[in-house]
Amino acid sequence: MAQELINSINLISLLEIHWRLAFLHKLKLDMTAKNPSNPLVTKVFRIPFDNIRPEHVEPAVEQLLQEAEKRLASLASSSKDRTYCNTLTALEEITHDLGYAMGIVGHLEGVATEPNLRSAYNAVQPKVSAFYSSIALNEKLWKQLKSYAASEEAKTLPETQARFLKKTISEFRRNGAELDTVGKKRLSEINVELTKLTTKYSQNVLDATNEFELFISDEQELAGLPAGAIAAARESAKRKNVEGWRFTLQQPSLIAVLTYLDDRTIRERIYRAYTTRAADGKFDNREIIGNILRLRHEKALLLGYQNFADLVLEDRMAGSGGQAKQFISSLRKKTSADFETDKQELKAFYEATEGLDAPDLAIWDIAYYAEKLRKTQYDFDEEDLRPYFSFEAVNKGLFNLAHKLYEIQIEPVSGVPTWDSSVSYYTVYDADGHALGSFYADFFPRENKRDGAWMDSFITAGPDSEFETHLGLICGNLTPPLSDRPALLTHREVETIFHEFGHLLHHLLSEVSVRSLAGTNVAWDFVELPSQIMENWCWERKSLDLFAKHWKTNEPIPDALFTKMQRARNFRSATAQMRQLSFGTVDLALHIDYSHECELMPYVFDILNSFSPVTLPPEHTMITAFTHLFSSPVGYAAGYYSYKWSEVLDADAFTRFANVDIFSREVGMDFRDKILSRGDSQDPAVLFRDFMGRDPDPTALLKRLGLTS
Numbered sequence: 001m002a003q004e005l006i007n008s009i010n011l012i013s014l015l016e017i018h019w020r021l022a023f024l025h026k027l028k029l030d031m032t033a034k035n036p037s038n039p040l041v042t043k044v045f046r047i048p049f050d051n052i053r054p055e056h057v058e059p060a061v062e063q064l065l066q067e068a069e070k071r072l073a074s075l076a077s078s079s080k081d082r083t084y085c086n087t088l089t090a091l092e093e094i095t096h097d098l099g100y101a102m103g104i105v106g107h108l109e110g111v112a113t114e115p116n117l118r119s120a121y122n123a124v125q126p127k128v129s130a131f132y133s134s135i136a137l138n139e140k141l142w143k144q145l146k147s148y149a150a151s152e153e154a155k156t157l158p159e160t161q162a163r164f165l166k167k168t169i170s171e172f173r174r175n176g177a178e179l180d181t182v183g184k185k186r187l188s189e190i191n192v193e194l195t196k197l198t199t200k201y202s203q204n205v206l207d208a209t210n211e212f213e214l215f216i217s218d219e220q221e222l223a224g225l226p227a228g229a230i231a232a233a234r235e236s237a238k239r240k241n242v243e244g245w246r247f248t249l250q251q252p253s254l255i256a257v258l259t260y261l262d263d264r265t266i267r268e269r270i271y272r273a274y275t276t277r278a279a280d281g282k283f284d285n286r287e288i289i290g291n292i293l294r295l296r297h298e299k300a301l302l303l304g305y306q307n308f309a310d311l312v313l314e315d316r317m318a319g320s321g322g323q324a325k326q327f328i329s330s331l332r333k334k335t336s337a338d339f340e341t342d343k344q345e346l347k348a349f350y351e352a353t354e355g356l357d358a359p360d361l362a363i364w365d366i367a368y369y370a371e372k373l374r375k376t377q378y379d380f381d382e383e384d385l386r387p388y389f390s391f392e393a394v395n396k397g398l399f400n401l402a403h404k405l406y407e408i409q410i411e412p413v414s415g416v417p418t419w420d421s422s423v424s425y426y427t428v429y430d431a432d433g434h435a436l437g438s439f440y441a442d443f444f445p446r447e448n449k450r451d452g453a454w455m456d457s458f459i460t461a462g463p464d465s466e467f468e469t470h471l472g473l474i475c476g477n478l479t480p481p482l483s484d485r486p487a488l489l490t491h492r493e494v495e496t497i498f499h500e501f502g503h504l505l506h507h508l509l510s511e512v513s514v515r516s517l518a519g520t521n522v523a524w525d526f527v528e529l530p531s532q533i534m535e536n537w538c539w540e541r542k543s544l545d546l547f548a549k550h551w552k553t554n555e556p557i558p559d560a561l562f563t564k565m566q567r568a569r570n571f572r573s574a575t576a577q578m579r580q581l582s583f584g585t586v587d588l589a590l591h592i593d594y595s596h597e598c599e600l601m602p603y604v605f606d607i608l609n610s611f612s613p614v615t616l617p618p619e620h621t622m623i624t625a626f627t628h629l630f631s632s633p634v635g636y637a638a639g640y641y642s643y644k645w646s647e648v649l650d651a652d653a654f655t656r657f658a659n660v661d662i663f664s665r666e667v668g669m670d671f672r673d674k675i676l677s678r679g680d681s682q683d684p685a686v687l688f689r690d691f692m693g694r695d696p697d698p699t700a701l702l703k704r705l706g707l708t709s
Helices: 002-007 014-032 056-077 086-094 098-111 117-136 139-149 159-174 183-209 225-240 250-258 264-275 285-304 308-313 321-354 363-378 391-406 491-508 529-538 541-547 559-566 573-591 600-613 642-658 666-678 682-690 698-707
Strands: 214-216 245-247 409-412 424-429 436-440 455-457 470-475
Touching: 014 098, 014 139, 014 225, 056 098, 056 117, 056 391, 086 098, 086 117, 086 139, 086 159, 098 117, 098 455, 098 470, 117 139, 117 183, 183 285, 214 264, 225 245, 225 250, 225 321, 225 642, 250 264, 250 363, 250 436, 250 642, 264 363, 285 308, 285 600, 308 321, 321 363, 321 573, 321 642, 436 491, 455 491, 455 529, 470 491, 491 529, 491 666, 529 541, 529 642, 529 666, 573 600, 573 642, 573 698, 642 666, 642 682, 642 698, 666 682
Parallel strands: 436 470
Antiparallel strands: 214 245, 409 424, 424 436, 455 470
């Protein structure tokens, strides 16, 4: 290979030589670490998922913890004059190897869990949490940081490095650096216990979801279901060696039943099972939630904040829990009139359809009758779109769109070890041909995989990294392929792919010199902008024509069907918005207003019920499976409002594309340069103003949703 490179010197540019040499170096690293005694202790770009075993976890983490502790002690006790390199860069390096390994193990526990892996993960989590907590609580290290912050060099740092220093000092204070000895001890205990509780919470949700299955043997009970959903249920039953049809609480199965199945009794059973997951029995999360909330509140008070929301939001765009509440309240007021119209319209349709003597409209009827109402008003059934959204075509079209906007090329790579045979691997190249990064894609449900859709990172490249390109992943739980047809997606699933890919681009296109400020390491009420803006292209004719082709005929979406789709776009948009606002309201209420003397479940029920289009059943306990809030020590806790906050930003930002050309490379490259590549190198409000030339205009969202207020 080296000789081949030498022979081609006269044919390639110096820049290309540089990147080929970098590739050779990376390949060498991969080869030398191909068969390590423990694959978790040596960082390689192509992670050997095929060699990682549960028995590797504990010894690897023990070794890496010891090494991290040595680095911490060395930095804290160093007598050298403080510089950026031996202080802040060294601080980042303390947890680099440990974070790499724990990222892999935590990922596997979420996508390929099994008892031994779960046991090993649970065993190391508290130790790792305790160590991470100890960093900000190390008094000698805190003195080193303050000493450097007061130095002459610190006063003349470049903008990004200066921001990193400022944020690091702030984070240390917010994580207990100035507490007394007793306070530091208690804070460390809280952090460890929160790690244990939130891990258990997440595992309970997965187990409770997988525990439920409903077998139907009478085909007449399937009336109303689309043929694809019936075929999927049949294959699901076959995999369990059972005759008939099998339904689960995984999204493709759940949504099909609630939206289309005529049998009201079955819809009710599925709905109740879904909204009471992990609410009793061996996977009961109710007490766990109460303990998490108590510990979060205690942590906030210990650190000098009135509540957990103020602690979490201090360094985000909202700034405080009160500001976030005000934002949510304002959107609710602007949505309430249209929400009332939605409710009355559906009620009238239900009564006209079923008669005045019919049972009251129940929550498990809403999606079913709303779908019928939409078909009546717009002659539109979302299932009519499914044949035009084969997964492979959508994926190809998405990559094509990214090329048009951001001048990148995405190529599949075979032979890369993965955690499941359904996982794909790709490399992303810039316009000049050099690699920007690679990613794994895992889009279909399995019983050993958690629910939902997400993006994550394994490697963030940078000047101080041994790797010159980024590595990430995207996961989902989309409608899987069947034996006689490819995976055919709903339009909402298409939006999900685009959404997660937007997060991924934020990571892969990052050009920030400080790893801790790179990619998606931004304020959580800004992080959804790159993801949510991508969903806009799922509604534009020009972009749909890139990928929305009938899986049999390759014909584009017919004009008549596209027109119906557009007309129905804002059908019950106020109801959808109120649902999101209900989650944001519950989240903030729990982390600002909730008194721990109150009964938790009734407290949450009353809030959610006030946003519901109909009265909820009294046993409704969706927060026992609300993983956004309770599956990690922070996560989206006190931050669920971020989805709506970022939606305001994305609706406004997309107007720049819409006003010029949705494929405008000029606007696309400006978005790449000023948003996607910048990470947290500047305040997010500044980044948005750099792109738009002004502050956000909230009316753009209301206009897009078709709301009248």
